[in-house]
Amino acid sequence: MVSYDIIVIGSGAAGLYCAHQLNKEGYKVVVVEADQRIGGRTRQDVDFTQWPIELGGEMIHGGDTLYYQLAKENNWGIFEVFSMELFSQNSKNTFFYLGRERKLISQDQVDDDMSMLFKALGSMKEDTQGMTQEQIGEMNLLELLVKKGVPYRVLGLADAVYSKTWGTNLDRIGIREAIREDEKPQAILKNYKIQQSSKALVDFLANGLEIKTNWRAKSVDYRDGGGVSVRSYNGKTITAKAAVVTVPLTILKENDINFVPALPQRKLDAINVIGMDAGMKIIAKFNKKFWRQDCQLVLCGDSPVPQIWMDGPPLRPLDKQKPAEFVVTGFITGDQAKSIASLSPAAQIKAFLNQLDSMFGNSQDWTPATNCFISHIVYDWCKNPFVRGAYSFPSIIPSSFKYKESPNQILSEFVDKKIFFAGEATATQYELSTINGALQTGLRAYHEIKENLPLTSIRDSKL
């Protein structure tokens, strides 16, 4: 049986980046992936439009990131899109929609209630001064906003702007962890896309790696002094000196992988506390741009689809021989994703088109979205058997969670210098829940392995 230095479990951004670095360093690495394809939560549909449509991770959040750097160095065709900065000149392409009032609002029309909301979202740290860490840990964002007196009419917008970006609901965002995230170096805010899509990243990282697809890890045995043995659901076994676990949090929560011996209790407690909610995209294609020229992103309170963004020409160079195509992506997470997912396919697209008609209809055309609609696709990440959700979010920390470190920090810790952890939910220095955060965790696991299992020592040892 071939034995490896390192087995990487999962072929998302974290696993591939870790394996890519280890391989470059000379380690004998194998990546095992449960799915028949690689890339994890980055995935494309290449037939829907003239450019590849991202069904999962889409934007590079921030120019000062490892992901941006890789895209730039390798000429993947980066272009800037909307910004998520509230109240900023950089955000002139970002609009807000108050669903109950049927009001589409540009940055320069933001009213006093909205200003109060945006200030409250930016002042969580000051607003919790005087509270104990335990009290802040247990407090959720809805409670804080209500306590601050943020008017009810804009709470739906708070959900769309903040918690839906985090992939969950207002009352599931924990304040202590949200403050921790806001203080990280890349708290967004410029966004970029890649003309070639995030597949360029996956192809680049996978190049030269040994990858086994349809290879779903069932157990990781690190009992004996000799190393690690990973067994698949099909009864195959691979051995190595160490393994890097990069599977989504849901997979750990639902015990798809049996660790022998069991993982330390503090890690099990961390896995239990961190949240990961539902997430889906509904992507519709139109034959006309029926929205304002300058509109690229709309954050929609009290609406079935909380975030929508536009794509197509002039952002995309298209074949002039073919008819122009315009795309609107609806990004839906948390309980709203569960609600939309429960509808029939016909009702899902109807709900989306109705919302777009309400937002952009006028006396010349009350139903522009319905009238210009060509076709659509839906991708529900809860239905992906090896992901089962969107991504992790800053969670509420119950008082029963007695550790001083954040749960994500605990999740990231390696065990016995044999089981290393990476993946977006283990991001501690960089942002959770993003492709860049995942890449950074892959880099961290690589450094941990290099430091604790240097190539020279593992090659010399009888392990």
Ligand SMILES: Cc1cc2nc3c(=O)[nH]c(=O)nc-3n(C[C@H](O)[C@H](O)[C@H](O)COP(=O)(O)OP(=O)(O)OC[C@H]3O[C@@H](n4cnc5c(N)ncnc54)[C@H](O)[C@@H]3O)c2cc1C
């Ligand atoms: C709808 C959506 C939109 C998003 N938008 C953005 C965005 O615009 N920008 C951004 O930066 N991020 C975005 N994200 C988040 C980003 O895609 C993820 O944070 C990132 O891709 C996660 O990478 P990862 O390596 O941690 O995990 P994953 O990519 O999930 O990789 C883990 C891999 O483990 C595999 N696996 C599971 N179980 C097993 C097993 N038992 N054995 C072997 N393999 C297994 C899975 O199949 C998967 O391939 C989005 C995510 C979603 C769902």
